Amino acid sequence: MRLMRYLEHSELGRGLxxxxxxxxxxGLFSLVANLLMLTPTLYMLQVFDRVMLSQSEVTLITLTLVMVLFTVVMAIAELVRSRLLVRAGVRFDEALNARVFDASFSAHLAQDGASATRAFSDLTNLxxxxxxxxxxxxxxLPWMPIYLAVLFLMHPLLGWAGIGFTLLLIALAIGSHWLTATLHERSSDSELQANSYLGSKLRHAEAVESxxxxxxxxxxxxxxxxxxxxRREQSHEQQHRMQALGxxxxxxxxxLILALGAWLAVRGEISLGAMIASNALMANAxxxxSSLVGTWKQFIEARQAYKRLDKVIGSSRSLP
Known part of the structure; x- marks a missing residue:
């Protein structure tokens, strides 16, 4: 509800x-894709715990065919959700191009050259x-608790280990935001200032030379x-440090999860299949x-672009 109220008070937000x-x-196709990502885990469990014990080739072939079928469906779900976003992006451009043009023109008339220059690049970044x-x-992200719950079903120690690594990565993501957001904003402001300065002087090139x-x-x-x-070098260095730590x-x-699973398997508390499957399940969780840490720079850029674009559109008038 808070997000809805925020979007309703913004022309750009209403467009989104x-x-x-x-x-x-x-979101629906993400649900399908994430559910089917459990397929490799279940396949490993069945192969190691059932096929290896029963020595049944028919069971192996059947499980493999089912696994391939589910994997194909998962790939289709990934493809469909990508195409949906691409088409939404094209429509987003078509819906806002004219309004951004008017806002950019109005900003130029108001002698705000920086906003006029940046408006279309902000729309592209968004x-x-x-x-x-x-x-x-x-x-x-909402599916991460599901994977952790499955780890708890395998063994509580595996679940607690998953929560521990999750908290470490969340702390890394928060630290990445604190350390890179200000640096990246200063770098973007410096780039805009340099480009605006050059553009304003090139418009009077003859007078400058004479x-x-x-x-x-x-x-x-x-x-x-x-x-x-x-400033850009500082921002990139900090981002690369956080990515390396990630x-x-x-x-x-x-x-470490494989070692923990092996230790539990040696003690007879989990099966060999659970040991292998827990590693894949932890990677999915x-x-x-990990993706959030890697794409945090793009998120910051998009957020800054949204704020600048919303400010330009909100302070301008529609032209005939």
Missing amino acids: WTFRREFLWV RQFLTGNGVFTFFD MGMLPNLRRRWIGLVATQFH KFLQYSQQS LRPI
Whole structure:
């Protein structure tokens, strides 16, 4: 409800809200895809715990055919939800292009060259995020507790280990936001300032050359670009550090969960199939958070683009 009220008070938000049906369908196909992602786990359990003991080739063939069928359905669900978002992105562009053009023109008339220049690139960034892989993370996150619950059914220690790694990755995602959001915003502001400065001077290129101002303007622009590159480098370095830490947690988690499963199997508390399946299940459980850490930069860019675009559209008037 809070999200609905927020969108209703924003012209851009109301434009996004018109695509709620497409997002509902994406959520439905995400449900199908995430349920079918349990197929490899169940397949491993059946192969190791039933086929290996019974030595039945018929059972193996039947299980394999069912697994392939479910995997094909899962791939189709992934494809359909991707196509839904791409089509929604095209319609989003078509619905807002004219309004963004009017807003950009009004900003230019109001001598706000920075907003006028940035409006269409902000629209492109927002559309690319809404149609990219990053948005799927938010549809997959609600399924993480389901995977953790299945781990608890296998063995409580596996479930608690899953919760521990989940909390570590959540802390990493929050830390990534705190450490990179401000740096990335400053980098974007510096880039916009440098581009706006260059654009305003190029519009008066003849006057600049005739008055002998070119060397001073060049030094000023080089200084702005140097500041932009320095801030961008800081932002990228911090992001790469967080991604490296995320990969360390991801890869170490796989080995540690396998070791824990092997220890439980040696003690006779779980089967060999559960040991193998728990590793794949843990990877599925942590995949959305790992994706969130990897796509956090795109999320920040999209959020900043939304705020700037909403401000430009809200402060402008519709042109005839």
